[in-house]
Amino acid sequence: MPYVKGEGPSQMVADLVSADYGWLQSPNGKEEARVFKAGKNCEGYFTNQDILEQAQRSMDILEKHYTNENHVLMFDNATTPLKYGKLLKGNIQMGDATFADGSKQSLYFSEDAGPKASLFKGMAVILHEQGLI
The missing domain is CATH 3.30.160 (Double Stranded RNA Binding Domain)
Structure with a gap:
């Protein structure tokens, strides 16, 4: 990370x-x-x-x-500083994650998720959904 x-x-x-x-x-x-x-x-x-x-x-x-090991790279979706100029758009969601086997996973809660609808799931939820934690 x-x-x-x-x-x-x-x-x-x-x-x-x-x-x-x-x-x-x-x-x-x-x-x-x-x-x-x-x-x-x-x-x-x-x-x-x-x-x-x-x-x-x-x-x-x-x-x-390090070819004899499997690697998972995780990146935080923190906003880089916006000091370059005026913010023109906000709340632009990332596309779904795509895994090596071609399967996809949404990075955001679905519209029917109540108060969490459209919010970023966070790494802990994503890893849990993938069975990694």
């Missing part, structure tokens, strides 16, 4: 961590998933492209150095 923390008004760090291995990196430590961005005027904030590039780098490390 990415760990994102602010390092001041214009610096951010994102990394992936495992309970078994610690921070995601190659065995020799020369390749790592960590991304650090710093700068003034909000250029230190992550864009969607930065997140995609980090995910690709993470998968490359796992495929190259």
Whole structure:
């Protein structure tokens, strides 16, 4: 799961961590998933492209150095800072999750779920529905 923390008004760090291995990196430590961005005027904030590039780098490390294990990458749906400008739209839901076998899972409670209707389920509910916890 990415760990994102602010390092001041214009610096951010994102990394992936495992309970078994610690921070995601190659065995020799020369390749790592960590991304650090710093700068003034909000250029230190992550864009969607930065997140995609980090995910690709993470998968490359796992495929190259940890091939004998199964991996599950979980990402928090936290909003990245909106300091780039005026928010034009809000409450845009993500599409359904698609698994390797082609099956899909909604990430939001259905319309008939009462007060939870249309709310994000959260990782604990999603993992429970998949039988992982």
